[in-house]
Amino acid sequence: MADVQLQHITKRYGDVTAVDDMNLEIRDGEFVTFVGPSGCGKSTTMETIAGLTLPTEGNVMIGERDVTNLPPKDRGVSMVFQNIALFPHMDVYDNISFGLRLRKYEEEEIDRRVENAAEVVQLEGMMDRMPDEMSGGQRQRVAIARAIVRNPDVFLMDEPLANLDAKLRVHMRTELQRLHKELDTTIIYVTHDQAEAMTMSDRIAVINSGQLQQIDPPLVCYNEPANLFVAGFIGSPSMNFIEGEVTDTGFSSEHVDIEFDVGTHEPNVGDRVTLGVRPEDVYIADSASSVEDRSARFTAHSDVIEPMGNEIFVYLKLGEPGRVRMDEEAAADQVLMSVDPDVPVEEDQEMDVVFDRSRLHLFETASGEAISHGF
Amino acid sequence: MSEESAAEKLKEYSPGEEPELDRGPLEQWAANMISNPERAYKSMFYTATVFFLVTTLFPFYWLLMVALTQRGSLQNIIFLPGSFDPTLLAEGEVTMGINFFAFVEVFTTVPFHRYIFNSFVIAAVTTVIVIVVASLAGYVFGRLQFRFKGPLMLLVLIVSFFPPAAFFIPLNQLFNTPVDVMRPILADGTLYNTPYAMLIPFSALFMPLSIFILTTFYSQIPDGLEDAARVEGTTRIGALFRVIAPLSAPGVATAGVLTFIAVYNEYFFSSLMTDGREHNWAPLVEGILRYQGQHEVLFNLMAAASIAGVIPVALLVVVAQEKIVSGLTSGALKE
Numbered sequence: 001m002a003d004v005q006l007q008h009i010t011k012r013y014g015d016v017t018a019v020d021d022m023n024l025e026i027r028d029g030e031f032v033t034f035v036g037p038s039g040c041g042k043s044t045t046m047e048t049i050a051g052l053t054l055p056t057e058g059n060v061m062i063g064e065r066d067v068t069n070l071p072p073k074d075r076g077v078s079m080v081f082q083n084i085a086l087f088p089h090m091d092v093y094d095n096i097s098f099g100l101r102l103r104k105y106e107e108e109e110i111d112r113r114v115e116n117a118a119e120v121v122q123l124e125g126m127m128d129r130m131p132d133e134m135s136g137g138q139r140q141r142v143a144i145a146r147a148i149v150r151n152p153d154v155f156l157m158d159e160p161l162a163n164l165d166a167k168l169r170v171h172m173r174t175e176l177q178r179l180h181k182e183l184d185t186t187i188i189y190v191t192h193d194q195a196e197a198m199t200m201s202d203r204i205a206v207i208n209s210g211q212l213q214q215i216d217p218p219l220v221c222y223n224e225p226a227n228l229f230v231a232g233f234i235g236s237p238s239m240n241f242i243e244g245e246v247t248d249t250g251f252s253s254e255h256v257d258i259e260f261d262v263g264t265h266e267p268n269v270g271d272r273v274t275l276g277v278r279p280e281d282v283y284i285a286d287s288a289s290s291v292e293d294r295s296a297r298f299t300a301h302s303d304v305i306e307p308m309g310n311e312i313f314v315y316l317k318l319g320e321p322g323r324v325r326m327d328e329e330a331a332a333d334q335v336l337m338s339v340d341p342d343v344p345v346e347e348d349q350e351m352d353v354v355f356d357r358s359r360l361h362l363f364e365t366a367s368g369e370a371i372s373h374g375f
Numbered sequence: 376m377s378e379e380s381a382a383e384k385l386k387e388y389s390p391g392e393e394p395e396l397d398r399g400p401l402e403q404w405a406a407n408m409i410s411n412p413e414r415a416y417k418s419m420f421y422t423a424t425v426f427f428l429v430t431t432l433f434p435f436y437w438l439l440m441v442a443l444t445q446r447g448s449l450q451n452i453i454f455l456p457g458s459f460d461p462t463l464l465a466e467g468e469v470t471m472g473i474n475f476f477a478f479v480e481v482f483t484t485v486p487f488h489r490y491i492f493n494s495f496v497i498a499a500v501t502t503v504i505v506i507v508v509a510s511l512a513g514y515v516f517g518r519l520q521f522r523f524k525g526p527l528m529l530l531v532l533i534v535s536f537f538p539p540a541a542f543f544i545p546l547n548q549l550f551n552t553p554v555d556v557m558r559p560i561l562a563d564g565t566l567y568n569t570p571y572a573m574l575i576p577f578s579a580l581f582m583p584l585s586i587f588i589l590t591t592f593y594s595q596i597p598d599g600l601e602d603a604a605r606v607e608g609t610t611r612i613g614a615l616f617r618v619i620a621p622l623s624a625p626g627v628a629t630a631g632v633l634t635f636i637a638v639y640n641e642y643f644f645s646s647l648m649t650d651g652r653e654h655n656w657a658p659l660v661e662g663i664l665r666y667q668g669q670h671e672v673l674f675n676l677m678a679a680a681s682i683a684g685v686i687p688v689a690l691l692v693v694v695a696q697e698k699i700v701s702g703l704t705s706g707a708l709k710e
Contacts, residue, residue: 052602073608085599089621099607146607156606 490662513589592626
């Protein structure tokens with residue numbers, strides 16, 4: 001049980017900066033998830049906390065101690081790895097008790113603790129099995145038992161569910177939440193799967209190119225993203241972005257105009273800004289009965305329609321009809337809309353759409369910083 | 376009957392049913408081999424195996440025959456001991472002239488057990504040193520990234536290119552130089568006639584091979600396992616000996632056994648670093664040469680001593696062979 005602080009952590013590999021001046025404070029007993037795309041430095045950050053990598057600059061504090069130069073074994077952390085990393089030459093009991101035996105605990109104490117840990121992860125009666133005789137989920141449980149058996153101050157998990165199949169992953173997700181409730185230990189969890197991040201964490205730390213973008217509770221990250229990256233990364237499918245300009249009356253772009261009182265918001269007239277709107281905040285004008293604060297109507301043409309069962313994704317082309325592009329570049333005049341499954345939509349249909357003004361986001365295009373959330 | 380009609384006759388049969396041809400036994404055998412190549416391969420395999428077994432084991436057989444022959448009858452050995460004579464049974468001699476006593480005489484004539492002990496100890500200690508040091512080197516070469524790794528590895532390789540004889544004169548000089556500091560432990564202050572004079576050069580000479588074997592093996596162990604061990608509470612070296620080395624058991628066994636056998640059989644260095652007496656840590660081969668007197672060479676005892684000397688290594692290989700075989704093949708496949 002301890003809090004974790006990262007103070008100005010920087011890690012360079014030659015010319016590449018993997019982690020760039022990371023400052024982070026994780027409170028005692030908190031479940032914090034690091035999310036970000038592949039290669040963003042989230043695993044490196046975790047390795048510096050574990051002590052497997054030494055930071056080029058900066059300090060790591062666990063509890064009251066500065067552990068920056070301590071080896072992993074003296075930091076009071078335990079870790080679950082993406083590739084599970086059970087010792088293949090030891091049976092389950094030996095794997096779980098490995099750390100305790102190294103620390104010269106008495107045999108009775110080891111027995112008692114291993115039994116407890118096995119009970120928590122529901123592994124009773126499998127003590128004699130070898131890792132290669134077990135299924136993926138069972139192995140993952142052994143890895144978790146090995147990590148909890150030492151009562152660590154901080155519990156590190158590096159994409160522990162990434163190698164499991166989809167169904168087991170959802171199951172283990174709930175197990176981990178239950179575990180966190182039972183153990184009440186600080187947990188730091190690394191994943192690139194935002195569903196895991198959203199469902200399990202107390203707070204999410206969004207990381208991109210080695211820099212911390214935002215650390216906030218999941219819904220804050222979702223509703224009030226700090227910048228364009230967080231807005232685009234959190235949420236699936238991701239937010240629509242429309243680039244435009246601030247005018248006297250509000251936001252203006254080729255196809256979309258949103259009126260707002262420029263005086264009460266920060267941007268100056270003439271600034272390049274980006275408007276962000278989530279797919280579920282786009283409505284067909286005629287059926288948008290529940291939206292109180294509508295924007296002006298504008299014309300769009302549907303292109304591809306993806307019925308998901310509980311909702312329908314409609315790819316819209318603003319202005320003239322045309323084909324939408326699915327790659328990163330062509331977002332300028334297309335918007336993804338999510339509508340209820342009972343709304344009748346067809347391909348190549350002309351329709352008027354509106355945005356929910358209270359759920360629009362405005363970002364400064366150059367820096368990406370959020371200007372305001374909702375008008 | 377003309378050839379044409381024979382061909383016609385063949386056509387009448389459908390592919391499934393062949394005509395009964397009139398074949399000689401050799402022809403029949405060849406036909407069987409063609410239609411059933413598995414059998415041909417099998418018999419070729421057995422032929423080759425028998426050939427290799429005979430060529431490798433026959434010298435041992437001959438050695439045994441020499442050992443069992445009484446002195447003076449050595450020229451009579453054909454496939455049985457030279458002094459073998461079944462008629463002696465009638466005279467009440469159960470051994471029928473076979474000299475089993477040679478295996479006892481070996482130890483009474485010369486303290487041969489001490490020579491075996493010397494070689495065994497030197498080989499065992501060298502193996503331990505080589506495995507420990509080569510493990511550290513293998514860990515560094517196999518698992519760490521650092522500058523000049525390639526050139527350093529090459530340097531290790533170059534050391535193994537030198538013929539051991541090239542090191543002999545400087546080493547002999549060095550080991551014959553009295554060092555006053557060592558006087559309390561070594562009688563005259565030199566390493567000559569001590570096991571250290573053999574342990575040190577052997578460890579150095581057989582190190583490169585083991586480094587290469589262990590580098591290959593240690594580099595294959597996933598990083599995650601080492602990280603896990605370190606988080607669980609070992610140091611890097613602890614992870615090496617608790618996780619990486621046990622998982623590379625075939626490689627460690629291969630390196631160890633190769634080193635052990637090479638040192639156990641070593642003669643060149645050991646004969647020059649000791650005066651050949653058993654209490655001065657002279658090795659096995661020196662012991663065998665002790666059966667050579669000024670007037671007589673006791674070939675039968677030499678043969679018996681050779682057989683006695685092989686036994687410890689043979690036992691070791693039998694015990695470790697499963698690991699060695701998998702070690703040699705997996706190393707070959709993975710590199």
